[in-house]
Amino acid sequence: MDGPNSFGEILLVEDNPGDVRLTKELLKETGYDPTVHVVSDGPDALEFLSRRGDYADAPRPDAILLDLHLPRMDGTDVLERMDDDVRDVPVIVLSGAQRDQEFESDEIEAVVDARVQKPLDPDEFDAIVQSLSEQPAE
Template sequence: MDGPNPFGEILLVEDNPGDVRLTKELLKETGLEPTVHVVSNGSDALDFLSQCGEYADAPRPDAILLDLHLPRMDGTDVLERMDDDVRDVLVIVLSGAQQDRAFESDEVEAVVDARVQKPLDPDEFDAIVQSLSEQPAE
């Protein structure tokens, strides 16, 4: 791949260990070799993004892979509560549901760069990652 890797640091927000493993495998297959940081709920995702508590030394992610259906705080709430300083981070929503309330909100939809239906299809996932990695930096 030519140019800088926009996926150097990824925050994966996923509560299903099987989906975590599959997503890491798919990312490895893209050839981008990102560092993947995993949190399992929306509250921890916001702490990671704002570098609070145990995530005080967390890096700023280049991309967020976000499951919408999470314990404690769902992915829609994460999108709505993200600080302005991380609004420019690429967001790929991972969803098992055909329709999600996240996309009923124009404000939330504006934050999302792509949506991938679970279970993840390797070809679709690769195409989205490659497409987003080729976008010019803002």
Template sequence: MGSPSRFADILLVEDNPGDVRLTEEMLAEGDFDPTVHVVTDGPEALEFLERRGEFTDSPRPDLILLDLHLSRMDGEEVLAEMGGELQEVPVVAISGSQEGAALKLDDLHTEVDACLEKPIRPEDFDRIARSL
């Protein structure tokens, strides 16, 4: 299918176990062989990214797959809290609908590198990952 991805570490921020499983399966089907780190809510995502708490040894991800609809702190709030060098990490917003993701992000004037609609298909991720 082409050359392997440059994404060695992907942070998946997703609170639905079924979507986590499907995303991991999708990544396994493609040319990508990343290490997928999973967190289930916004505060946990920020701890991972800032290497706090149980995540002091976490790698800096090469890509963040961020569900916009999370408990405790949604994806938009996570994006707003990401600062400094974390803003350089590519972020792909994941939403139940492409239109919903674009509208929410437009409302906040927040930039992400791409949006994907659930369920994520290998060919869609492959296209976006190669463009990033």
């Protein structure tokens, strides 16, 4: 990544419309102006990331904001089933529960770049984006 501006395309995987709205407001409040693509469940997230079905023309996201508690397939299953060609996309987990209740395996923990507890705090989110922007590309 080249910096915060490299977060031009964000995939937000969130089933709660209120949290979608708040997350978009948070992005504006922190000064980022990405295009936010929203899907509300795990299967749609995988379709978007693999550019299949209704998402054949979807852009490759620069970051994934992922709620773990989703209908049809939870976020941990999404992480396990992501295609290898999107494994380098930073994943920020949005969680309403404590970290150790959310992650059951080191494999899942290894693919998550950061965690943010809901409700999102603008300063915490900004610090995470800054730290991800400073990491060298793999």
